Structure formats: C-alpha cells, structure tokens
Amino acid sequence: MTSSSPIVLVFGGSRGIGAACVQAFAATGWQVASTYATKSSDDAPGRQYQVDIRDAASVARVFEQVAADLGGAPQAVIANAGINVPAGPVASFKPDDFRLLMEVNVVGAFNVLAEAARRVRDGGAIVAITTSLVRHAVPGTGPYAASKAAVESLVRSMAKELAPRGVRVNAVAPGPVDTDLFNAGKTEEAKQRMAAFSPFNRIGRPNEVAEVVRFLASEQASWVHGQIVQPNGGMV
Numbered sequence: 429m430t431s432s433s434p435i436v437l438v439f440g441g442s443r444g445i446g447a448a449c450v451q452a453f454a455a456t457g458w459q460v461a462s463t464y465a466t467k468s469s470d471d472a473p474g475r476q477y478q479v480d481i482r483d484a485a486s487v488a489r490v491f492e493q494v495a496a497d498l499g500g501a502p503q504a505v506i507a508n509a510g511i512n513v514p515a516g517p518v519a520s521f522k523p524d525d526f527r528l529l530m531e532v533n534v535v536g537a538f539n540v541l542a543e544a545a546r547r548v549r550d551g552g553a554i555v556a557i558t559t560s561l562v563r564h565a566v567p568g569t570g571p572y573a574a575s576k577a578a579v580e581s582l583v584r585s586m587a588k589e590l591a592p593r594g595v596r597v598n599a600v601a602p603g604p605v606d607t608d609l610f611n612a613g614k615t616e617e618a619k620q621r622m623a624a625f626s627p628f629n630r631i632g633r634p635n636e637v638a639e640v641v642r643f644l645a646s647e648q649a650s651w652v653h654g655q656i657v658q659p660n661g662g663m664v
Contacts, residue, residue, distance in 0.1 A: 440509030587654030603660025626661030
C-alpha cells in the first residue's frame with residue numbers, strides 16, 4: 429500500500445457488515461479508517477476512531493482526524509453505523525425505543541451523510557447501509573424500517589445534489605444478515621422464518637454485503653448512482 433492509495437472512511441466498522449467492509453476495502457489496497465461507538469475491533473486493519481454519530485461535531489472531528497492521519501480527504505464514505513431495538517407492533521412499541529432509533533439511525537445518519545457531502549473528494553462515492561425491510565413489510569419491524577427509509581430519502585436527494593462534483597451516492601439495503609445486530613434477541617425459530625424470506629432459505633453473510641459496498645465505492649461502479657441496491661437473496 430502506498431500513500432496514494434484511496435482512503436475509505438467506514439462509520440460503524442467494528443462489527444458485522446461494517447467490519448466486513450473494512451476487511452474488503454483493506455484487501456483491495458484502500459487505506460481504511462473506521463469508527464466505533466463503544467468498543468474497537470482488535471483485528472481491524474487501518475485506523476479506528478471513537479465517535480457518537482448523534483453529535484455532529486464529533487462526526488466532523490473524525491473527518492479532520494482522518495485527513496491529518498492519512499493525508500487527505502476520503503475517496504469513499506460508508507454510512508453503516510446504526511442500531512436496532514426489540515421489535516414490536518407499532519401499537520405497543522415503546523416511545524423511548526422509537527426515539528432512540530430516530531436519534532441514531534436518522535439524526536446520526538444525517539450527521540454522517542451531511543459531513544460526507546462536505547468532505548468526500550470530488551469524483552468520490554458515498555454508500556449508506558439501509559434494509560430491504562423498507563420494501564418487505566414484516567410485523568414488528570415498522571419503526572426500524574421507517575428509520576432506514578428516511579436514510580434512503582436522504583440518499584436519493586444527495587445523489588442529485590452531489591452529481592455536479594462527480595460524487596456518486598447509493599444505498600445498500602440487505603436482507604437478513606448473520607450479524608450480532610440481527611441475532612440479538614431472536615430464537616432459532618425466528619431466524620429460520622427470516623431465512624425463508626429468500627428462496628435460497630438461508631441468511632446472508634456479512635462479506636456478501638461488503639463486496640457490494642466495495643463495488644459501489646469503486647470505479648467499476650462509475651455509472652451506478654442514486655440507486656438502492658438490495659443484496660437479499662431474492663427476498664424482494
């Protein structure tokens with residue numbers, strides 16, 4: 429790797445899909461910077477930075493630190509950081525859980541995407557991670573899907589706004605993926621029901637999503653812009 433290698437900044441890169449993205453970019457010669465909320469990854473390549481994406485100033489500082497440490501602005505920014513909370517019907521969903529989802533998944537994503545729009549290199553790429561549940565309604569997942577639908581709306585607008593600078597903006601909306609976030613609180617029966625959403629009757633793997641993200645950030649995806657790409661095994 430040389431100092432001329434492109435820089436990618438992965439928000440939420442310490443586990444799951446984000447950690448797989450960090451590995452995928454590092455394996456193809458990118459300089460990788462990633463963020464974590466509470467616990468860094470022991471085996472992640474590149475530099476790691478702690479950030480609370482709900483704090484716009486904290487997000488801005490990460491971009492400044494990356495520029496100082498790696499020698500320039502990122503060529504690609506991956507907006508993956510997010511949370512989920514226990515699923516439940518809208519009628520009985522806890523207001524505090526809904527507010528937390530919105531604070532992290534909408535306000536936090538806005539902070540990351542807005543700063544990425546200001547800081548990413550001309551001709552670069554921004555990729556946000558959302559969910560196929562925006563288009564495949566499942567009881568109990570409405571609030572989470574709503575938080576990700578908001579991100580997709582931001583992505584579509586940004587794609588129009590940043591096109592004059594040659595910046596491509598897309599979203600990746602996976603189906604169920606074998607991550608800590610997906611597995612938390614689910615019984616094996618529940619996991620199997622979600623595996624059956626795909627005609628392959630299995631859950632996706634983090635690396636299968638990460639390769640789509642890496643492709644969208646690369647020059648090979650030069651004509652892919654303003655899209656919601658769904659690696660979900662045919663779920664929808």
